[in-house]
Amino acid sequence: MASLEKVSSNRVSTGYLTKYKFPSSSLGGLSTQFNVFIPSSASENSTVPVLFYLAGLTCNEDTGAQKGGFLNTAGEEGIAIVFPDTSPRGAGVEGEDDDWQLGTGAGFYLNATAEKWKKHYNMYDLVVKELPEVLKGANLGLDFSRWSITGHSMGGHGALSIYLKNPGLFKSVSAFAPACNPSKTPWGINAFTNYLDYKTRSSPPSEWLPHDTSHLLQNYKGDVNILIDVGTEDDFLKKGQLEPESISSQNKKGVEVRLQDGFDHSYYFISTFAPEHVAFHAKFLKA
Amino acid sequence: MASLEKVSSNRVSTGYLTKYKFPSSSLGGLSTQFNVFIPSSASENSTVPVLFYLAGLTCNEDTGAQKGGFLNTAGEEGIAIVFPDTSPRGAGVEGEDDDWQLGTGAGFYLNATAEKWKKHYNMYDLVVKELPEVLKGANLGLDFSRWSITGHSMGGHGALSIYLKNPGLFKSVSAFAPACNPSKTPWGINAFTNYLDYKTRSSPPSEWLPHDTSHLLQNYKGDVNILIDVGTEDDFLKKGQLEPESISSQNKKGVEVRLQDGFDHSYYFISTFAPEHVAFHAKFLKA
Numbered sequence: 001m002a003s004l005e006k007v008s009s010n011r012v013s014t015g016y017l018t019k020y021k022f023p024s025s026s027l028g029g030l031s032t033q034f035n036v037f038i039p040s041s042a043s044e045n046s047t048v049p050v051l052f053y054l055a056g057l058t059c060n061e062d063t064g065a066q067k068g069g070f071l072n073t074a075g076e077e078g079i080a081i082v083f084p085d086t087s088p089r090g091a092g093v094e095g096e097d098d099d100w101q102l103g104t105g106a107g108f109y110l111n112a113t114a115e116k117w118k119k120h121y122n123m124y125d126l127v128v129k130e131l132p133e134v135l136k137g138a139n140l141g142l143d144f145s146r147w148s149i150t151g152h153s154m155g156g157h158g159a160l161s162i163y164l165k166n167p168g169l170f171k172s173v174s175a176f177a178p179a180c181n182p183s184k185t186p187w188g189i190n191a192f193t194n195y196l197d198y199k200t201r202s203s204p205p206s207e208w209l210p211h212d213t214s215h216l217l218q219n220y221k222g223d224v225n226i227l228i229d230v231g232t233e234d235d236f237l238k239k240g241q242l243e244p245e246s247i248s249s250q251n252k253k254g255v256e257v258r259l260q261d262g263f264d265h266s267y268y269f270i271s272t273f274a275p276e277h278v279a280f281h282a283k284f285l286k287a
Numbered sequence: 288m289a290s291l292e293k294v295s296s297n298r299v300s301t302g303y304l305t306k307y308k309f310p311s312s313s314l315g316g317l318s319t320q321f322n323v324f325i326p327s328s329a330s331e332n333s334t335v336p337v338l339f340y341l342a343g344l345t346c347n348e349d350t351g352a353q354k355g356g357f358l359n360t361a362g363e364e365g366i367a368i369v370f371p372d373t374s375p376r377g378a379g380v381e382g383e384d385d386d387w388q389l390g391t392g393a394g395f396y397l398n399a400t401a402e403k404w405k406k407h408y409n410m411y412d413l414v415v416k417e418l419p420e421v422l423k424g425a426n427l428g429l430d431f432s433r434w435s436i437t438g439h440s441m442g443g444h445g446a447l448s449i450y451l452k453n454p455g456l457f458k459s460v461s462a463f464a465p466a467c468n469p470s471k472t473p474w475g476i477n478a479f480t481n482y483l484d485y486k487t488r489s490s491p492p493s494e495w496l497p498h499d500t501s502h503l504l505q506n507y508k509g510d511v512n513i514l515i516d517v518g519t520e521d522d523f524l525k526k527g528q529l530e531p532e533s534i535s536s537q538n539k540k541g542v543e544v545r546l547q548d549g550f551d552h553s554y555y556f557i558s559t560f561a562p563e564h565v566a567f568h569a570k571f572l573k574a
Contacts, residue, residue: 011520012555066354066554072562233298267353268299275359 013075015039026125027088035065035083042141049146049285054155061085069271073278091120109158112195148281152176164216171284172225174277181246183212214246224254231263300362302326313412314375322370329428336433336572341442356558360565378407396445399482435568439463451503458571459512461564468533470499501533511541518550
């Protein structure tokens with residue numbers, strides 16, 4: 001297993017935010033960086049629960065840590081937060097830097113199956129499998145039996161789909177302005193068309209559906225703990241990228257979709273509701 | 288008087304953060320931008336108190352708004368926050384972009400008297416006189432009879448020196464890692480040597496002292512409300528740029544200097560204590 005190299009460390013809230021890097025087998029051996037906030041109370045003998053934050057298109061491991069407004073509440077609640085990057089960096093795939101909606105900064109939290117991308121673009125494995133293993137191996141005081149996940153936009157799709165693909169692995173999920181129905185909306189269609197190899201030409205192809213939150217929720221057995229916030233003045237809501245009604249219209253128990261009046265897609269929206277999201281997860285992580 | 292042109296507006300906390308620009312006479316007619324957070328409760332008939340945040344070297348009007356962590360507490364307290372830029376932009380002064388400690392991003396919140404800089408580099412007049420006048424003229428619901436000021440690093444010097452130069456104008460001042468004794472420390476010596484014309488060659492020149500917080504406080508008559516936080520792991524503290532003991536050693540009533548264990552010079556430090564600073568100012572602004 002890869003070992004972690006410390007890049008930087010900053011005292012913040014009741015602990016430290018530390019940036020690490022390691023060579024990721026999920027990403028074809030490329031080095032990947034992440035930030036992790038750990039309350040100073042955490043130790044091997046006194047572990048703390050863990051929240052993952054998945055950022056959106058064009059962002060990286062710093063964006064949520066710097067602008068998200070999560071850390072003070074996480075510190076008060078005694079919860080660690082892990083901020084992964086949003087894609088491999090420097091894979092050298094032709095065209096990966098040409099489109100902000102694909103390639104670098106746009107890994108979409110899935111494992112690519114298309115020949116061109118599949119060696120490096122496996123952010124699903126990185127987030128769900130490799131990163132937790134590497135963190136457990138580092139003995140930083142994180143308790144992955146108490147694990148929740150949140151994210152923004154593309155990262156909201158990531159958080160919700162990862163939660164629903166892994167029943168029982170996470171205590172709760174939340175999302176800010178997530179792409180809820182990516183098999184039918186432009187960002188998702190662009191990503192799935194490129195990253196996923198598929199044989200059928202139904203619309204949407206059946207190979208896409210296991211990565212679509214709306215579809216996953218329809219077929220989910222068991223209880224869920226889901227909180228979604230979307231701003232009513234979000235341009236990407238207006239452009240049909242988010243489709244929160246594909247979730248709210250299912251009227252599932254344990255799912256709350258809130259439309260926040262006047263808010264947009266920015267980190268000003270996220271930082272306003274970040275404390276509430278951390279508190280939402282704390283309820284399940286510390287139950 | 289210049290009128291404001293809206294650049295952008297984002298719903299955040301209990302109000303909106305709006306970016307404006309206007310041609311500034313203080314800055315020789317150059318356009319300057321600032322952000323202002325205003326709680327939605329503010330109106331011409333129900334005004335709110337005002338806090339100015341002055342950012343540090345290399346920063347601009349966005350840095351404190353995006354990374355400072357001030358807005359949720361300001362929203363709860365019903366306080367507006369104004370985030371000015373840190374220098375003129377595009378003045379065309381020879382060498383203004385060559386050194387991150389001078390020129391662009393480094394206005395030092397004073398009025399330049401040296402021939403080369405004096406047409407444009409008058410951030411003191413912008414912050415203390417022109418910006419309040421322009422804001423009052425725009426009828427945004429801000430009450431400048433309840434006005435406080437804070438800042439970081441170079442902006443901490445700005446906040447403290449501006450407060451002490453104007454007895455009675457501000458209710459309170461606070462600072463994060465401020466340059467407390469700039470007439471004797473490298474950033475200040477560099478800035479004052481370039482921006483300020485002076486005839487004497489005493490060390491420090493007497494023309495510098497009216498811009499030095501430590502000197503201003505020594506000679507201040509009357510009560511003060513001052514809160515200063517400095518991290519013990521701040522590299523610029525270790526390099527002798529900040530010198531908080533030049534303030535704390537005066538043992539003045541109404542001055543609290545706190546050394547925060549393990550914190551550095553970054554916005555992670557600021558965002559940790561920003562809620563406490565807003566609450567400190569609220570005590571005086573809402574008294």
